[in-house]
Amino acid sequence: MRRDVFQAIADPTRRAILTLIAFQAMTPNALAEHFGSSRQAVSKHIKILAECELVRQEASGRELYYHLNPNKMKELDSWLQPFRETWEGRFNQLDNILDNLKTK
């Protein structure tokens, strides 16, 4: 199964995990406690996030701490970039021209 960041952030729980560990590295148990669900459910989410390198693991004894890898988020940002240029209005003038051509 191919993993990519787009699929990874599709799940609201995974987005919440990313937000949490961006603030502070956490163990799977701590995360499971924070959400209502089981540890295994969280671990599955983490596995998906780790497969596409959005999180990194750091072992400390028998505990695992999950860190955010913010660099990987750049993939999202890169995909968004051309659209951002559009909504920031840089092409508004072009839109107007096209609209005028249509209505005339």
Added chain:
Amino acid sequence: MRRDVFQAIADPTRRAILTLIAFQAMTPNALAEHFGSSRQAVSKHIKILAECELVRQEASGRELYYHLNPNKMKELDSWLQPFRETWEGRFNQLDNILDNLKTK
């Protein structure tokens, strides 16, 4: 079924549709022709994109033209914003401080 932009862009076909119609409004048949798949498959994707307002429809006779709604992409951008601040290195100094505390 709740639709949000994160789930909408999780599918690679839907991302491709968004990129295509950002350049030029297209009909479902034209989109289906562009991809290998059937018109109904494309229409299903469009339905999902329309439900979360990423695309708008414009009827012209029996044909439907799909337009991108770039404003809706801002939701993605907003979610990404705090992470962007991180990878842009604004917190690098803080990271270094924390690393130093750990290793000492």
Added chain:
DNA sequence: TATATTTGCAACTCAATGGTTGCAAATAAT
């Protein structure tokens, strides 16, 4: 008017997703 084109809706299949429980391995605490 009769035919062709464009689309929507419903039913169906198959694979993937998110969740659970149970058990084993590894590490920490008593």
Added chain:
DNA sequence: ATTATTTGCAACCATTGAGTTGCAAATATA
């Protein structure tokens, strides 16, 4: 050494996902 804690793996279940085909409705064309 024994017990408790933390995690990973496997099996299983219910729901959703993306895709298909078939048919009906609406619009254009002959």
